[in-house]
Amino acid sequence: MALAPTGRRRPAGRRRGSLGSPKAAGACVDRRIRLLRFLFLVFLVLVGGKAVALASSSEHLATYAVRQQTTTVDLPAHRGSILDRNGDELAVGKPAQTVYATPYLLDDPKAAADELCDALQIHRKRVRREIEKRLSDREGGFAYVARKVEPDLARAALELGLPGVGTYAEEERTYPLKGTAAQVIGFAGTDNQGLAGVELMYDEELSGKPGSETVVQDPAGHALKTVAHKEPVSGENVRLTLDREIQYYAEDVLEKAVRSTGAKSATGIVMDPRTGEILVMANVTREGFHGFGKGDAEAEKNRAVTDVYEPGSIFKLVTISGALADGRVTPDTTFDLPPSIWVADREINESHPRGTVRYSVKEILQWSSNVGAVKIGMLMEKRGLSKWVEAFGFGKPTGIDFPGESGGIVLPVDEWSGSSIGNIPMGQGIAVTAIQMASAFSAVANDGVQVKPRLVAQVGTTVHDDVERHRVIPSKVARQVRAMLKVAVEKGTGTKARIPGYEVAGKTGTAEMALPGGAGYAKGIYVASFIGMAPADHPRLVVLAAVNGTAMYGGDAAAPAVQKIMRFALQHLEIAP
Known part of the structure; x- marks a missing residue:
């Protein structure tokens, strides 16, 4: 008898490639090996990265520690x-030591400060x-303890053995002549x-280039070794045209004046035309010069280039030179001169009362006649006079190598008042x-040729011998004016400027x-004021003195000062008559 079906199926056969086969099992093992390799590499990367980070950190910490x-x-x-x-020193650096400290190395800052101040002889509270x-x-x-002290004092500070206290060499700027020519030389600050002055004008050339030094210290702040050194480059010397002997003498004369x-105050100049x-460029005041930063701004200024004043009768040589050059007059042209003259709304008088006279141009300059100068100026007319004011360089800086030069005050001719043609001559x-x-x-x-004034003769190895010059008046006119100025000294208003053995030409101003x-x-x-030249026929020197704020006239207050300075300079420079 046949059996009925149970509804269950026979198990299907295994698929190809399943773990059941040797080939599939091998593939699985390969994958696992690759995965393990990958994980191992990741581990190595992580460990290596950490090691690098630790090394980098150590290097950083080491650098930081150093x-x-x-x-x-x-x-x-x-x-x-x-x-x-002549190469004599006017400003020079003197060796000094600066004392410094590393504050965080000091256990007791107050005690350290007291000890250091005692060693350095600092007593001001x-x-x-x-x-x-x-x-x-x-x-x-x-931190600075003291700047630029004597080496012996710095050594005493070091011998205290305080941690972190050290010294380094610096220079202290000194001026061997003290206040002589101070307004020209100027000064340098703590660093x-x-x-001011030449110190400021030529600061870049004088300064050079600083260096540096890095040293390793022990925990107590003592230097162990130098790890970096950059040598400084010295600045260049600046040689001036000043003569220190004549400068010193001139300042003494002006102080007495x-x-x-x-x-x-008084100002003096000696120039080679x-x-x-x-x-010489001298500036003195009644109170005297006591150093820069002492509160006396007037004593610190180089007034010879910065301050302006009305020149007075000295300016008559400009008026007369221009009139001669234009052919308006000759030295012998004569004028009838009343005691005073009206120009527009102003009456102009002579400095000393007199009656009506007849003067030549030579005598107008010899006796410094105001009325005569006005008559010559009116003959030139305002544009003619203005032309010569400008030609001689007034109203603009001379270009001298010194900071802060003023150009003076000269109104444009179109702005002159009616009385200007009376005042300016x-x-x-x-x-x-x-x-x-x-x-x-x-x-x-200089026979009619104007030369740009200069104070600096040489910077480093560069000699400043390039002379800027231009002709202002014909040489014939210059000789005529010199001859008239010589008479003004021989028997005019400038007799107190005469020098035995020399012919001096000059002009007073009040x-x-x-x-x-x-x-x-x-x-x-x-x-x-008084300005003179000598020897008169072939001048080697021009000397000016302006005495400010006196009740005396130029012939009495300034001419004697010029005479003394000129005589000394001629002898000092061995200039023959």
Whole structure:
């Protein structure tokens, strides 16, 4: 009998490639091996990365540690010296030491400050407190204790053995002649940067280039070794045209002139008219010069180039030179001169009362006639006179190599008032600097050729011998004016400038001092001046002195000063008559 179906199916056969076959089992193993390799590589990358990170961190920490134990100090360059024309020192660097500290290495800043101040002989309480304050700044890695002290004092500070206290060499700027020529030389600050005068004008050349030094310190702040050193480059020397001997003598003469005349100040210039070299540029005041930054701005200024004044009768040589050059007059042209003359709304008088006279141009200059100068100026007319004012260089800087030069005050001719043609020919209504006046006078001394004035003869190895010159008046006119100026000294208003054995040519000037703010003039208070040249026929020197704020005239207040300075300079330079 047949059996009925149960509904169950026979199990199907296994598929190809199942684990049941040896080939499938091998493939599975391969996959597992590849996975393990991949995971192992990832592990190696992670471990390697960590190692690199740790190494990098160690390197960084090592660098940081070294950095924490090093200090870098600037090495200032040697600042070039300022010399006179003969190579004598006017400004020079003196070896000094600067004491510094690393505040965070000091256990007791107050005690350290007291010890250091005692060793450095610092007694002022304010300074001691300031040093204590600097050393108490625990965040600071560097603090000055004292700048530019004597090496012996710095050595005493080091011998205290305080941690983190060190020294380095610096220069202290010194001026061997003290206040002589101070306004020209100027001064350098604590960091040896030029702040005035030639020190400022030639600061870049004088400064050089600083260096640096990095040293490794032990935990106590003591230097172990130098790890970096950059040598500083010294600055260049600057040689001036000044002669220190004549400069010193001239300042002494002018100081005595200020005292004897009751003046406020005085200015002096000695110039070689052939080369433009300034041998003397002197500025003195009643109070005297006591150093820069002492509160006396007037004593610090080089007034010979910065300050303006009305020149007075000295300016008559410009008027007469221009009139001669234009052919308006000759030395022998005569004028009838009343005691006074009206020009527009102003009456112009002579400095000394007199009656009506007949003077030649020579006599107008000899006796310094105001009315005569006005008559010549009116003959030239305002545009003719203005042309010569400009030709002699007034109203613009001379270009001398010194900072802060003024160009003076000269109104454009179209802005002249009706009385300007009366004022300007005799040196009023116009403001000039002493260097402008010396430069103009030098053109007459140098046969009509004006030379740009200069104070610097050499910078480093570069000699400044390029002379800028141009003709202002014909040589014939220059000789005529010199002859007239010689008479003015021999028997005119400038007799107190005569020098035995030499022929001197010159001109006096007396101008009322202008009040501040254009408030008119100080009655009876003058700028008394004199300018001279010698030897008169072939001048080697031009000397100007302007005495400010005196009740005396130029022939009495300034001519004697010029005589003394000129005589000394002629002898010192061995200039024959």
